[in-house]
Amino acid sequence: MRRLFLCLVILTCLNISIKVEAKEVIRIPNNVKASCEKWGEEYGICPEILEAVCWHETRCRAELENEGCVGITQINPKYHKASMELLGIDDLYDYDQNINLCAYTLHEYSQQEEDLYYALMCWNSGSTRGKKLFEQGRFTKYAIQVAEESYTLEQMNGKVGW
Secondary structure, three states, X not given: OHHHHHHHHHHHHHOOOOXXXXXXXXXXXXXXXXXHHHHHHHHOOOHHHHHHHHHHHHOOOOOOEEOOEEOOOOEOHHHOHHHHHHHOOOOOOOHHHHHHHHHHHXXXXXXXXXXXXXXXXXHHHOHHXXXXXXXXXXXXXXXXXXXXXXXXXXXXXXXXXO
């Protein structure tokens, strides 16, 4: 009895708690889904990857900006001026234009290395850092999370089994 009491006192003093992490339900608006399908087909990028980037970056909110990055996929225009000009993109707050540039850029990265994680790391960390990490066999938390979210979206769309 004394041992049980002592264990309870220790556990209480340590304030031990169990953390249960619930996964947030991914919800992609129809207009975003249609844009991801259109640009995914155009550039040969799985639409669920584009949807996952939109979800991960802004929860599909095109009006957001953070530290110079704008729009639904959080593009920093100073690094993408040439591509924006090439594609005729002038409004990164427009979700369709933003997703177009994201798909184009992921396509360009995937031409360098045929690897999803490489493309996602370059997208999020810049091509120099992404390439360095990839060559070291390391993957960023961002790339892993977006890939997992893409897989969940594929399951939701009936493309892969549960």
